[in-house]
Amino acid sequence: xxxxHTQTVGRRGESLACAFxxxxxxxxxxxxxxxxxxxxxxxxxDRATICFIEVKARATRSHGAPEExxxxxxxxxxxxxxxxxxxRNNQAEQLSRFDVVSIVDDENxxxxxxxxxxxxxxxxxxxxx
Numbered sequence: 832x833x834x835x836h837t838q839t840v841g842r843r844g845e846s847l848a849c850a851f852x853x854x855x856x857x858x859x860x861x862x863x864x865x866x867x868x869x870x871x872x873x874x875x876x877d878r879a880t881i882c883f884i885e886v887k888a889r890a891t892r893s894h895g896a897p898e899e900x901x902x903x904x905x906x907x908x909x910x911x912x913x914x915x916x917x918x919r920n921n922q923a924e925q926l927s928r929f930d931v932v933s934i935v936d937d938e939n940x941x942x943x944x945x946x947x948x949x950x951x952x953x954x955x956x957x958x959x960x
Contacts, residue, residue, distance in 0.1 A: 844888020
Protein backbone atom coordinates (compact mmCIF):
# COMPACT_ATOMS: atom_id res chain seq x y z
CA UNK A 832 0.00 0.00 0.00
CA UNK A 833 1.42 3.39 -0.94
CA UNK A 834 1.86 6.30 1.44
CA UNK A 835 -0.60 8.35 -0.63
CA HIS A 836 -3.23 5.64 -0.33
CA THR A 837 -2.63 5.40 3.42
CA GLN A 838 -3.07 9.17 3.80
CA THR A 839 -6.26 9.07 1.72
CA VAL A 840 -7.69 6.30 3.93
CA GLY A 841 -6.67 8.31 7.01
CA ARG A 842 -8.29 11.55 5.83
CA ARG A 843 -11.48 9.76 4.83
CA GLY A 844 -11.41 7.95 8.18
CA GLU A 845 -11.22 11.22 10.12
CA SER A 846 -14.12 12.64 8.10
CA LEU A 847 -16.20 9.50 8.72
CA ALA A 848 -15.25 9.56 12.41
CA CYS A 849 -16.36 13.18 12.89
CA ALA A 850 -19.71 12.54 11.19
CA PHE A 851 -20.19 9.41 13.31
CA UNK A 852 -19.25 11.22 16.53
CA UNK A 853 -21.72 14.02 15.77
CA UNK A 854 -24.44 11.38 15.23
CA UNK A 855 -23.54 10.02 18.69
CA UNK A 856 -24.09 13.48 20.22
CA UNK A 857 -20.47 14.67 20.38
CA UNK A 858 -19.70 18.29 19.55
CA UNK A 859 -16.45 18.58 17.57
CA UNK A 860 -14.18 21.25 19.06
CA UNK A 861 -11.05 20.75 16.98
CA UNK A 862 -9.56 18.46 14.36
CA UNK A 863 -5.86 17.70 13.95
CA UNK A 864 -4.75 19.65 17.03
CA UNK A 865 -0.97 19.94 16.59
CA UNK A 866 1.67 21.02 19.06
CA UNK A 867 5.41 20.51 19.42
CA UNK A 868 4.52 17.38 21.44
CA UNK A 869 2.44 15.77 18.72
CA UNK A 870 -1.11 15.67 17.44
CA UNK A 871 -4.58 14.62 18.54
CA UNK A 872 -6.89 13.70 15.67
CA UNK A 873 -10.15 15.00 17.17
CA UNK A 874 -11.04 16.91 20.31
CA UNK A 875 -14.75 16.82 21.07
CA UNK A 876 -17.21 17.34 23.88
CA ASP A 877 -19.47 14.50 25.00
CA ARG A 878 -21.84 16.22 27.40
CA ALA A 879 -19.61 17.57 30.20
CA THR A 880 -16.51 15.62 29.16
CA ILE A 881 -13.76 16.70 26.79
CA CYS A 882 -12.70 13.72 24.70
CA PHE A 883 -9.33 13.35 23.03
CA ILE A 884 -9.96 10.97 20.17
CA GLU A 885 -7.52 8.93 18.12
CA VAL A 886 -8.90 7.81 14.77
CA LYS A 887 -7.49 4.65 13.23
CA ALA A 888 -8.71 3.72 9.76
CA ARG A 889 -7.73 0.77 7.64
CA ALA A 890 -8.84 -0.41 4.22
CA THR A 891 -8.88 -4.03 5.46
CA ARG A 892 -8.27 -6.08 8.60
CA SER A 893 -5.30 -7.86 7.01
CA HIS A 894 -2.93 -6.25 9.54
CA GLY A 895 -5.30 -6.59 12.49
CA ALA A 896 -7.94 -4.32 13.98
CA PRO A 897 -7.27 -0.60 13.54
CA GLU A 898 -7.42 0.12 17.29
CA GLU A 899 -4.51 -2.27 17.86
CA UNK A 900 -2.26 0.40 16.31
CA UNK A 901 -2.84 2.72 19.30
CA UNK A 902 0.31 1.64 21.09
CA UNK A 903 1.38 2.65 24.59
CA UNK A 904 3.86 5.05 22.98
CA UNK A 905 1.03 6.67 20.97
CA UNK A 906 -1.13 6.80 24.10
CA UNK A 907 1.62 8.67 25.98
CA UNK A 908 1.94 11.18 23.15
CA UNK A 909 -1.83 11.77 23.05
CA UNK A 910 -1.87 12.23 26.84
CA UNK A 911 0.90 14.84 26.71
CA UNK A 912 -0.89 16.79 23.97
CA UNK A 913 -4.20 16.52 25.85
CA UNK A 914 -2.70 17.88 29.07
CA UNK A 915 -1.15 20.76 27.15
CA UNK A 916 -4.50 21.50 25.48
CA UNK A 917 -6.28 21.55 28.84
CA UNK A 918 -3.67 23.85 30.35
CA ARG A 919 -3.61 26.25 27.38
CA ASN A 920 -7.39 26.49 27.47
CA ASN A 921 -7.70 26.90 31.25
CA GLN A 922 -9.58 23.62 31.53
CA ALA A 923 -7.21 21.62 33.72
CA GLU A 924 -10.08 20.71 36.08
CA GLN A 925 -12.36 19.65 33.22
CA LEU A 926 -13.52 16.03 33.04
CA SER A 927 -11.72 14.35 30.16
CA ARG A 928 -11.11 10.96 28.65
CA PHE A 929 -9.39 9.22 25.75
CA ASP A 930 -11.52 7.57 23.07
CA VAL A 931 -10.59 5.67 19.93
CA VAL A 932 -12.61 5.48 16.73
CA SER A 933 -11.76 2.35 14.75
CA ILE A 934 -12.75 2.27 11.08
CA VAL A 935 -12.48 -0.49 8.50
CA ASP A 936 -13.34 1.09 5.17
CA ASP A 937 -13.25 -1.93 2.85
CA GLU A 938 -14.18 -0.92 -0.68
CA ASN A 939 -15.93 -4.30 -1.10
CA UNK A 940 -18.27 -3.65 1.85
CA UNK A 941 -21.54 -1.77 1.50
CA UNK A 942 -20.52 0.69 4.22
CA UNK A 943 -17.55 1.29 6.51
CA UNK A 944 -17.42 -0.49 9.86
CA UNK A 945 -17.09 2.19 12.54
CA UNK A 946 -16.54 1.40 16.20
CA UNK A 947 -16.28 3.89 19.08
CA UNK A 948 -14.23 2.80 22.07
CA UNK A 949 -15.00 5.16 24.93
CA UNK A 950 -12.41 5.56 27.67
CA UNK A 951 -10.05 3.41 25.58
CA UNK A 952 -7.01 4.01 27.79
CA UNK A 953 -6.11 5.85 31.00
CA UNK A 954 -3.82 8.84 31.39
CA UNK A 955 -0.36 7.44 30.77
CA UNK A 956 2.34 8.33 33.26
CA UNK A 957 4.88 9.73 33.64
CA UNK A 958 3.60 12.81 31.93
CA UNK A 959 5.71 15.84 31.24
CA UNK A 960 5.51 18.71 28.82
